[in-house]
Amino acid sequence: MDPSIIEFIGEKCMISIIPNFSNEPLHLIYGSVGPFRAGFPVFVPLWMATHLRKQQKCRIVPPEWMDMDILEEIKEEEKRSKFFTKMPCEHYMVVAQLVMSTAPDDVPRCEELRTVIKDIFDIRESKLRTSIDAFIKGEGTYAKLDNLTLLEIHSVRPILPYSLDHIARYQRTATASQRDTSMLSASMAASSSGPNSNSLFSQ
């Protein structure tokens, strides 16, 4: 899964913009986007917002959670808690990246916000890796993690399931051979025949 695909999924988030043109409501496949009136905020999907912004037809209003204090609080919460906390938006990283790359002027204190969001992301990623490590070392059979966003899952995606596959394969051969040999010794003890005992060996 590419980050570009994750970005595509994240672009469906709604965001409010202030257009500088007026238009009838647009009827798109997934729904209609409300009437545009110059100077009044309207909710549009993120892809449309960035598109209009690049054509300089609107101004993007940063979402409520993109505020210094709220993000600082989220960061503290994330550091304290052992589990993953619920993020304000399912695709906070994608939204932040897109908004800040197309419209850095619309967002107050852009650089600091970017740093804080990156910090939150790093904290969650390291928590994820610690929990993966504990899971692998602790011989669990499954693990459940709440409140993970797509981009964090992407960072471990192909490598984690494949390594778990390999571990499971070697575990199976190890236990199978152990079981077979104990079966063989039991059957040899039971039967009184010579060295040619027919036992089924699965490799």
Next chain:
Amino acid sequence: MNGMNYFPNYYSIEDIFVTQEKVECRVNTKLQRMGFLDSGAESDDLEPGRTVNLPLWYIKELKVNNAYFTVAVPDIYRNVHKAVCEAETTHIELGRLHPYFYEFGRYLTPYDRNHVIGRIIFETLRQRVRHLLDISKSDGQAAKAEHRLDNIEAKLHEAGVRTNSQYIEWLQMTGNKIRTSELVEEHQKKRRRADRSDDEGDALPNSKRATL
């Protein structure tokens, strides 16, 4: 891409490499006219008690406790190396021990009476996966020595590095530039060459006419 999801089939190249490895076997009974297997044999028949090096694909088709050969487990899965594996799991250079450490061990597991091999490869891989995750996060090019990782681990590492570089590219928004495809470039070059040669072709007859 498929290499990481490794369920070996008959045609998989790594499987062919692994099963080509030679294992030492001791002959148990006299085998008539099989002397060609042993390169240093004097007679046409294989005498019991000799040791031959046979490839794994030959051995694995026979039953585990067959009467003809006894497979000797290679040293890398025994004693010294086993202790080193357990003590220093993340630092040991598996690639140098054997490039296909895990797969080879997997094929040899049924032949080992003490059940050592199966457990070793399982435990070693479990410990090293965390280390793999960590080093694939860092700059993949610099630190990786060719020998440290076994074949399976190398593939996993490569996957991790690729994921990481994709993520960084996305963050910096440098990826996803639309490039002209190769076919179009070649076609344009050919066209330019054709145009240039047309011009030169027109020039020549003119100059000839001038001198004539």
